[in-house]
Amino acid sequence: MNQIQPDQLKHDIKQLIIDTLNIKDIKPEDVPDDAPLFGDNNPMGLDSIDGIEIIMAVQRKYKVRMDDQNVARFILESINTIADFVSKELETQNS
Amino acid sequence: MSFIHYEHKMAAHCETGTLSGLLHFNGLELTEPMIFGIANGIFFGYFKLPMMIFPAFIVRIRPGEIRKNIEKRVGIKFHIFKYRDQHKAQIDLDNLLARGIPVAVQVDFFYMDYLPAWYRVHNNVHFITIIGKEDDKYVISDCYYPEITKLDAESLRKGRFAGGTSAPKGFMYYPESIPKSFDLPKLIVKGIEKACYNMLKIPLPIVGVKGIRRFSKKVVEWPGLARDIDHLSHEVMKINVLLEDQGTGGAGFRFMYATFLRQSAELMKNDGLMDLSAKMMKIGDDWREISVFAARIGKNRDLGADRFAELSNMIMDRADAEEQFFNELYKFVKTIKL
Numbered sequence: 001m002n003q004i005q006p007d008q009l010k011h012d013i014k015q016l017i018i019d020t021l022n023i024k025d026i027k028p029e030d031v032p033d034d035a036p037l038f039g040d041n042n043p044m045g046l047d048s049i050d051g052i053e054i055i056m057a058v059q060r061k062y063k064v065r066m067d068d069q070n071v072a073r074f075i076l077e078s079i080n081t082i083a084d085f086v087s088k089e090l091e092t093q094n095s
Numbered sequence: 096m097s098f099i100h101y102e103h104k105m106a107a108h109c110e111t112g113t114l115s116g117l118l119h120f121n122g123l124e125l126t127e128p129m130i131f132g133i134a135n136g137i138f139f140g141y142f143k144l145p146m147m148i149f150p151a152f153i154v155r156i157r158p159g160e161i162r163k164n165i166e167k168r169v170g171i172k173f174h175i176f177k178y179r180d181q182h183k184a185q186i187d188l189d190n191l192l193a194r195g196i197p198v199a200v201q202v203d204f205f206y207m208d209y210l211p212a213w214y215r216v217h218n219n220v221h222f223i224t225i226i227g228k229e230d231d232k233y234v235i236s237d238c239y240y241p242e243i244t245k246l247d248a249e250s251l252r253k254g255r256f257a258g259g260t261s262a263p264k265g266f267m268y269y270p271e272s273i274p275k276s277f278d279l280p281k282l283i284v285k286g287i288e289k290a291c292y293n294m295l296k297i298p299l300p301i302v303g304v305k306g307i308r309r310f311s312k313k314v315v316e317w318p319g320l321a322r323d324i325d326h327l328s329h330e331v332m333k334i335n336v337l338l339e340d341q342g343t344g345g346a347g348f349r350f351m352y353a354t355f356l357r358q359s360a361e362l363m364k365n366d367g368l369m370d371l372s373a374k375m376m377k378i379g380d381d382w383r384e385i386s387v388f389a390a391r392i393g394k395n396r397d398l399g400a401d402r403f404a405e406l407s408n409m410i411m412d413r414a415d416a417e418e419q420f421f422n423e424l425y426k427f428v429k430t431i432k433l
Contacts, residue, residue: 048340049332049387049391049394052335052339052383052386052390053387056380056387065376067344067345067346067351067353067376067379071107072345
């Protein structure tokens with residue numbers, strides 16, 4: 001997969017989450033990059049079950065793996081942390 | 096007292112992660128998945144004890160068995176302690192720390208108050224490593240926490256002497272002696288053979304592949320066991336918890352087993368094991384589909400008979416896939432020349 005610009009990647013990840021979880025009335029622009037994904041400080045208000053669905057969707061779209069739940073917990077902290085993880089994995093795959 | 100220089104690492108599962116960290120400290124490199132595989136950690140059991148309203152399932156061998164199997168196969172000697180006297184338990188721990196010995200300790204997870212409150216549940220078989228004491232606080236390496244942390248002596252005491260099922264009773268251990276050399280490929284093969292035996296050959300209908308089939312057949316009866324829809328929903332969502340949380344590393348330890356096979360394939364330069372690792376990873380992905388399905392129908396209270404039939408079919412598919420996989424794995428390891 002070709003290198004994706006960071007802002008584009010974050011936008012794509014937000015859209016992926018919205019589509020996967022079928023979240024209504026929220027656009028990627030409404031989702032902050034650095035707010036915790038889980039809990040009240042995020043307009044999407046996700047829970048741990050959503051977390052596993054996001055893991056599966058990110059794995060499928062970007063052909064990366066997040067098998068270890070304890071590590072995945074930290075990757076799923078925010079849009080920024082997911083984007084960091086995906087871009088590093090894609091870099092490794094391309095090198 | 097200062098604390099011991101100890102390399103802290105996060106891990107998927109507390110028993111294997113703690114053991115891997117302690118062995119590393121003592122000069123032996125065995126990764127967490129390698130420990131899990133050599134100790135034939137993978138398992139399935141579906142059971143209902145008389146006091147239980149709902150059945151439960153396990154996806155790994157019993158707590159403590161992994162260390163025992165490693166002791167037996169690798170030849171490591173562990174010094175083990177168990178206590179009735181809480182005061183003596185603390186004195187012995189402090190003495191070991193003063194001698195520069197990091198110690199694995201069994202605790203009730205609930206009292207590990209460096210972790211967020213929402214994350215902590217009562218679970219008597221959590222393992223942490225104690226690496227020092229500063230004033231009234233113990234210095235802790237907990238593989239579920241990202242860095243070395245501290246826990247006050249009273250919380251540790253409560254954790255070590257919590258009551259209930261599988262009460263820790265102050266249990267602690269450290270490796271006393273480690274063999275200078277051993278034949279790792281041979282141990283890998285032994286671990287695989289035993290795992291295949293457990294999954295395929297134990298003549299009990301609740302164990303291994305037969306246990307997965309029992310789970311598949313019985314899950315359609317779950318609505319009849321529940322008090323009400325909330326109770327049923329709670330129990331169905333627990334399928335997700337048992338497969339994905341509680342230190343399984345995801346998909347009921349299937350990802351960890353796949354990683355063990357991959358690491359074994361790399362070590363032994365064996366393409367066949369690498370292919371089998373990929374197959375186990377796929378099995379894990381499909382278990383994860385079950386986790387999400389169960390969580391979703393539970394959360395949405397979408398708990399009609401058709402949903403349980405769907406869930407049952409998904410579980411039966413896993414039974415078929417695991418039966419095929421472990422048969423193939425067993426036949427394959429028999430061809431490995433050591």
